[in-house]
Amino acid sequence: MSRTAQEQENLDLVLRMFAEVLNPMDSSAVDRFISPDYIQHNQMAEPGRERLKAFLDTIRKQTPQAVHDVKRAFVDGDHVTVHYHVRRWPGDNGWAVMDLFRLEDGMIAEHWDVMQDVVEGGPNPLGPF
Amino acid sequence: MSRTAQEQENLDLVLRMFAEVLNPMDSSAVDRFISPDYIQHNQMAEPGRERLKAFLDTIRKQTPQAVHDVKRAFVDGDHVTVHYHVRRWPGDNGWAVMDLFRLEDGMIAEHWDVMQDVVEGGPNPLGPF
Numbered sequence: 001m002s003r004t005a006q007e008q009e010n011l012d013l014v015l016r017m018f019a020e021v022l023n024p025m026d027s028s029a030v031d032r033f034i035s036p037d038y039i040q041h042n043q044m045a046e047p048g049r050e051r052l053k054a055f056l057d058t059i060r061k062q063t064p065q066a067v068h069d070v071k072r073a074f075v076d077g078d079h080v081t082v083h084y085h086v087r088r089w090p091g092d093n094g095w096a097v098m099d100l101f102r103l104e105d106g107m108i109a110e111h112w113d114v115m116q117d118v119v120e121g122g123p124n125p126l127g128p129f
Numbered sequence: 130m131s132r133t134a135q136e137q138e139n140l141d142l143v144l145r146m147f148a149e150v151l152n153p154m155d156s157s158a159v160d161r162f163i164s165p166d167y168i169q170h171n172q173m174a175e176p177g178r179e180r181l182k183a184f185l186d187t188i189r190k191q192t193p194q195a196v197h198d199v200k201r202a203f204v205d206g207d208h209v210t211v212h213y214h215v216r217r218w219p220g221d222n223g224w225a226v227m228d229l230f231r232l233e234d235g236m237i238a239e240h241w242d243v244m245q246d247v248v249e250g251g252p253n254p255l256g257p258f
Binding site for chain 1: 131132133135136168169170171172173174175176201203204205206208210212225226227229241243244245247248251252253254255256257258
């Protein structure tokens with residue numbers, strides 16, 4: 001493995017953010033991981049860290065059983081990629097998601113993502129993961 | 130930059146594949162980059178390298194002006210992430226795509242992707258890139 005100690009720290013921080021913020025949908029933990037100057041590229045999100053907290057509060061209320069199931073994650077310098085499966089409730093086909101994070105000074109400073117419905121019965125017998 | 134020589138080779142190979150296969154939609158160049166045992170996870174694709182060639186022939190006929198505009202790319206060991214914008218014709222909003230490739234023996238051996246329509250007029254004034 002060719003990761004530097006700093007790269008491993010960056011990857012670990014993002015995976016801790018999944019465990020402590022995204023999976024529990026815990027807005028109170030956001031400030032420990034997300035920069036005050038957070039740059040959000042999700043097309044459906046309003047910009048900024050405070051709107052992220054409001055979003056987490058909303059989905060926690062609407063889909064309290066949601067899981068963000070990380071399949072694989074990678075780091076290159078200050079950028080981290082995470083490929084995961086969102087299921088909003090038990091039995092939900094959910095979404096395939098790739099997130100890309102840029103870290104700065106030990107915090108998540110910028111975020112891009114792409115989301116797609118998981119389908120059943122398509123032409124590919126392999127799943128999207 | 131902490132990339133090893135092998136990582137840089139892996140990244141370069143994927144970007145050459147974009148330049149020589151995906152952008153020109155050239156099925157005749159596939160065998161130089163894609164393993165015979167190619168594992169395809171795109172949900173809408175039929176499995177295998179031969180079906181990839183047929184797919185390229187189809188889109189080259191249907192959308193000869195399509196571009197695959199790479200925004201950023203990263204490598205971690207034998208995995209490469211590419212974030213790019215597909216526009217099928219001039220003026221197309223297109224799709225935001227993240228591809229993830231696993232390399233083996235100097236070839237692309239496995240591929241996952243997530244695709245999403247680029248929208249206009251959403252709540253986020255920043256684009257998805």
